[in-house]
Amino acid sequence: MARPRKDAEGATARQRIIDAFWHLLEDRPVHDIVVGAVSDAACCNRGTFYYYFPDMNALVASAIREEFFSDDALARAVSGILAGGDAKFIMRSISPRRTRRISLIMRAGGERIVEVAVRDAVHARWRERLCEADCDLEPASVFAIQFMVGGLLGYFSYMVQADDAAVPLDADARRYLRQVARATVQAVSDAQGLDPQDVKARLRCGVPKEPMDDAAAS
Template sequence: MSRPRRDSRTLPAKDRMENAFWDLLADHEFSKITVTDVVRVADVNRNSFYYHFSGLPELADASILREVEHMPRPASPQAHMHLRPETEWRFYCTTMLEEPEQRQRLDRLALLTGPNSSNELMDSLRDFLRMTMMSILEIDTDSMDVKTSLLIDFSVGGILAVLQDWPRMRETITVDDLMSDDLALLTMSMYMAMSKESLRSYLGRVISADRAPMPNYMTATLGAPTFA
């Protein structure tokens, strides 16, 4: 089969079809969207659709994966050893909330938790979030321990909860709303706990830099014995 023509003045056909998926999902239940709808909105022919995708589920997966993969990524765990948690947290929140492309990404991913979604779309979102997080942390399934697996699942659940609330808060939330030292430390500590780096060393640097007394719960955590 010859490759479909691409008008250099427009987006590639594949991109237009992925955009069409999101446009349609905003107004229609996924179960009622058809290939005919997609090719009409994307202004492509059916041959072009089936050149790129075997069907609507594959289009949905490609669309979701693209958005998840292009979410802002935190600095590597190694870099975090030299960053204050609030510095990295502010950078991440600013990127997510103030860049138009990232706000559109949140709008789109939030559709997957809304009334027009399906169990299959939710499963794909959950799987791709988990897969991407493991990629960032350079963790593979075979070497992942139970603790890390639970932390990743907990983090993915938190992201899904935020996406469910996003339509309600998108017009009012600001970066300053999220800038709490406690929240920054909690978020970065969870990230470090999932990584291969030492959480104990990271927290020690943070506390030392602040020259502040360590909270009782933190002292207990760092002083607790490690069990095999």
């Protein structure tokens, strides 16, 4: 099959297909979006669609990967929460458009897709920061990390369903989050044979630091 041409002006056909997916997601569930609708919205034919993507699952996976994981901002934000117990890391570390699209796909029935992608990205970041080359995290570390990631994803899903990406955490909830974050870091440190402060320093590398208030410092 010949490669579809790039328009003299504007996006490539592949990018138009991805943009069309996000547009269609505004008013229909992810599982109701079909190849024909995407092709029509992207102003291309089915052959062009199948040149780039073997099926809708591949399109959805590519759209999520490129939107959320073209850099490590999302994995860094989740790691910041895990390491420091600061729920505001999400809002500080990722763009409003990215936050909106995460909410959009979760609201459209794609919670499981997002969950798998985030879990894989966070695991990869912790492995990269804490392990030697060609090594992986210890099973106890994986359990501790994924257990807390599951809780964070559940909270984010709650915010999405509440149609509010900034549902505040009260003092008791923030205190609990910090306690769980400390327990997660301690469990990973013990399993990997590392100092907890070293683990936090490695994970927070590249994350802007802000002064902690008195409550957070406790």
